[in-house]
Amino acid sequence: MFSLKRVLIILFILLVSFLIAAFFIKVNKRETLLYKIQQWVTYDAADWENYEKNKQLLASGATEVTTTEVTAAEDDLYPVDTNRISPEFRALEIEKIKKADFGRLVIAKLRPDHEDAQIALIHLTDRKLTDVIINQKINIKVGTCFENPKTVGNYRCVSCMILLYNREKKDWVEAPNGENFLKNAYDFYQASEGDIWQARELSMRIPYDYALVAKYSK
Template identity: 55%
Template sequence: MKKNKTKMIILITAATLLVLLVVSNFIYVSPRETLLYKAQQYLTYSKSDWENYEENKKILGDNPADGHMETVVERAVSPEDIYSLDTNRVAPEVKDEELKKIKNANFENLIPSSHVPDHEDAQAALIRFTKGRLTDVIINQKINIKVGKCYDNPHTEGNYHCISCMILLYNRDTKDWQEAPNGDHFLKPAYDFYQPSKGDIWEAKDLSMRIPFDYDLYKKFESKK
């Protein structure tokens, strides 16, 4: 009886592998994806998931991260304390220190920008800036980049226009924001976005000036459950 059960398990496993092998000849799997992930897509994706997937695939196709693109702007050196924190989600001693930084930051002098990238433009800029690391997150972790309130940044470094904005990672599966990508925390909570010349595409670089934490952005994309 035990021998028959073992034989049955082996046959089922072999049959499953054979099916996957046959299916792999009919399903296109891009270099960024795995066959298992592709099979999961066909089994679990809704219509809206497929629409979002196709939109992201187009963005990634328009912005290849092959290392051949050059940027005319050097990356700014950004100390970690340049990034504002959510004072509602930190320890009391950290909150006290953060409130002191906010007081000394003179946020009232910042000028909200009326010329900003939309979510897709900001995401495309970060795809290029991260040289492909963001690509896996967008496809395999169902994450999209959302951009918040932006402020005019006088540190243009010779570019036509520069702004500083907070970003948020929005999970298309949970319909909620998340702190960081799973496994590799390489994204910062805010970046500079700039246009090298008038009408040019938006590019991204490290944040060069402190801006307020964007509570409205997080509230907008939090789960409504």
């Protein structure tokens, strides 16, 4: 068994190592030293590349963005994969889809790309998404977008389905581990022409994007 003296020596060495790490490892305000040490121990080249890219995105979007108030979206606005729901609810969902008349929707020619959507959702979620991107190796992918006339005074608004892509598993995932704070579709808008894309809750029913899911499935 370890003697008390040996235990104290080990604790002292660990404390000194921790203090040395604190001196040499740069930690920003969104991270802890323990998390930073974990990065240095576990990250590979791809993880560091993605980490640096997201730091740049956050820095470029660090200026305060305006928020737009919209009516809370109803749950039935969100796209549903009818192949994955029980038969007793499938008929009801298909009826809702028919009533929605998706044929009238106009595909948006100008829309956010994956990085635009990701940084917009980082801001919308008050940066909670940042931890998911870094720790769970997940990125946002955006699918087909549709013109949304509910601009609420903004220059442009589109509605798009998104998914979470695990860059380690090379496959999409239903939700982040832990708290599921994301939905599968959002409005993305520009306050003025050429402005950055911002995100808000979905305000228009759109179809499920099967092509997006197929593209990012194994």
